Amino acid sequence: MRDKSGIECLQKAIFLYGAPASGKSTLGKALAERLGAGFVDLDERIVAEAGMSIPEIFKTRGEPAFRDIESKVLQEVVSASYEKLSTLNFELSTLTVVSLGGGTLLRDENRSLCEENGTIFCIDTPSDEELARRIGAAPGSRPLGDKAKERAAHYASFPNRVAAFFDAQSSLVVVGRGIAPAILAGRNVVADETVARLWSARLGVSPFAIIPSGEEHKTPVTVAKLWRAFSERGLGRKDTVVALGGGVTGDLTGFAAATWMRGISWINVPTTLLSMVDASTGGKTGCDLPDGKNLAGAFHFPKLVVIDTDFLETLSPKLVADGRAEMIKHEAIGGRSWSSELELESGEGDFSRREGAGVSAKEIAENLMVKVGIVREDPLETLGRRILLNCGHTVAHAIEKATGYCVSHGEAVAIGCVEEAKIAVRRGLASASWPEEFAARFAAAGLPTSLPDGISLDVLVPLMRGDKKREGGVVTFALPCGWGDVRGIKIDLSKESL
Numbered sequence: 001m002r003d004k005s006g007i008e009c010l011q012k013a014i015f016l017y018g019a020p021a022s023g024k025s026t027l028g029k030a031l032a033e034r035l036g037a038g039f040v041d042l043d044e045r046i047v048a049e050a051g052m053s054i055p056e057i058f059k060t061r062g063e064p065a066f067r068d069i070e071s072k073v074l075q076e077v078v079s080a081s082y083e084k085l086s087t088l089n090f091e092l093s094t095l096t097v098v099s100l101g102g103g104t105l106l107r108d109e110n111r112s113l114c115e116e117n118g119t120i121f122c123i124d125t126p127s128d129e130e131l132a133r134r135i136g137a138a139p140g141s142r143p144l145g146d147k148a149k150e151r152a153a154h155y156a157s158f159p160n161r162v163a164a165f166f167d168a169q170s171s172l173v174v175v176g177r178g179i180a181p182a183i184l185a186g187r188n189v190v191a192d193e194t195v196a197r198l199w200s201a202r203l204g205v206s207p208f209a210i211i212p213s214g215e216e217h218k219t220p221v222t223v224a225k226l227w228r229a230f231s232e233r234g235l236g237r238k239d240t241v242v243a244l245g246g247g248v249t250g251d252l253t254g255f256a257a258a259t260w261m262r263g264i265s266w267i268n269v270p271t272t273l274l275s276m277v278d279a280s281t282g283g284k285t286g287c288d289l290p291d292g293k294n295l296a297g298a299f300h301f302p303k304l305v306v307i308d309t310d311f312l313e314t315l316s317p318k319l320v321a322d323g324r325a326e327m328i329k330h331e332a333i334g335g336r337s338w339s340s341e342l343e344l345e346s347g348e349g350d351f352s353r354r355e356g357a358g359v360s361a362k363e364i365a366e367n368l369m370v371k372v373g374i375v376r377e378d379p380l381e382t383l384g385r386r387i388l389l390n391c392g393h394t395v396a397h398a399i400e401k402a403t404g405y406c407v408s409h410g411e412a413v414a415i416g417c418v419e420e421a422k423i424a425v426r427r428g429l430a431s432a433s434w435p436e437e438f439a440a441r442f443a444a445a446g447l448p449t450s451l452p453d454g455i456s457l458d459v460l461v462p463l464m465r466g467d468k469k470r471e472g473g474v475v476t477f478a479l480p481c482g483w484g485d486v487r488g489i490k491i492d493l494s495k496e497s498l
């Protein structure tokens, strides 16, 4: 973006738009806080300007007069941020998050003004039930009448969308499309080399640290490289780093942030499906050691997680399948299969539009809620609830080790889930048809469902006993027993067969 004198400058504003009660002010405040940005609520400014409430303005002066005041106030807000920007020498603190009114951009001049001065994020319209819940109206009522429906085409005309936002422990999670560039502008970005190559130019960011891609680089050596880069960048306690990449980049950057000056804040922008639905939330950061995966680490929740489905466009089918495996695991934990059913019943804006990888922002948000729900109950893994997230993983980790990591994590999770479903059947915990039903779901996502040639459970048992959840010979499995039915079961592998 360019300022008035044509000089390249930072993003000046993020405008939040959408139907009444779509959450513009709530998200605006939370987002501004996480971004260290200013916040303006346009409706509040209008009330201050007019000296009366908005319903009073409508009643005494009519809608056209209200719209005139709104345009004037918007113009003032935008020029104020311009002035601040030039006096502060283009510092990041000049970013402003502005929550607009539900009809502010019906006027073309307002829309142009916002487009020229920042990025508009349009929040998808919540369902009538959700609206009723938010504003305390009777369930089943249509609390805001048909306004949102009348304006559906108008709202749908904004390309950058927020499909959902929610709080996950200390992280604000925002899921949408086309929202990453405005968040990343001017920040301290760490990316892996693949993501930097594919996305830097398109996003208009130049990462200050680029790490090599791949699990083999998830090591203390790369963490030390990040510390070096933080030092050269002069990052201090008040600074924030942004991880732009898959689970490896997030885990490493989060861990470097957790340990830099005893902990600085970080923002996570996951770019693989797996990291969107799994690794990005839950606060676990770390790196691998020669003795095992993820052995060095810390809980350090990112203050903001921005999930942008645009990144799915460049994923290979194999990487999509890896993410799908964790999504299906979440379905087993959270219950079947809202993802496809919601798709049918939705129809709000293009909230459920399927992206390049055949996955919509809505599916991701709903799926993530399974993990978020469990993390909320047991944030630091002290209560045993988080064990459910390991569904299929005890067998999966053993498969990865037995094959020298030739089988990808997602593939191993698919096979591990099906094998663990069979263990559940053998222990009388699930119906005989369950493993086949579960397997069909993985197979439909292009994932394998049977053990690789030459590998049997007998081969895997010694490797499972080396699992980090081991206590003596006892391993805690999270056995899938049906949709919405995953159970933590302790099995003594030194005495019992699977």
Ligand SMILES: NC(=O)c1ccc[n+]([C@@H]2O[C@H](COP(=O)([O-])OP(=O)(O)OC[C@H]3O[C@@H](n4cnc5c(N)ncnc54)[C@H](O)[C@@H]3O)[C@@H](O)[C@H]2O)c1
Pocket (backbone or CB within 6 Å): 192, 193, 194, 195, 198, 213, 214, 215, 218, 245, 246, 247, 248, 249, 251, 271, 272, 274, 275, 278, 279, 280, 281, 282, 283, 284, 285, 293, 294, 311, 312, 313, 314, 315, 316, 319, 322
């Ligand atoms: N912290 C947690 O709670 C948690 C949970 C699950 C997994 N993990 C970790 O996550 C890692 C696996 O995540 P992952 O699969 O994202 O790994 P990854 O970060 O290695 O990404 C996989 C590959 O995809 C590439 N890539 C990333 N975004 C891309 C894009 N948009 N287009 C094309 N290529 C892209 C990467 O460069 C890499 O080569 C593991 O290290 C695992 O331990 C962490």
Ligand SMILES: [Zn+2]
Pocket (backbone or CB within 6 Å): 326, 393, 409, 413
């Ligand atoms: Zn996993």
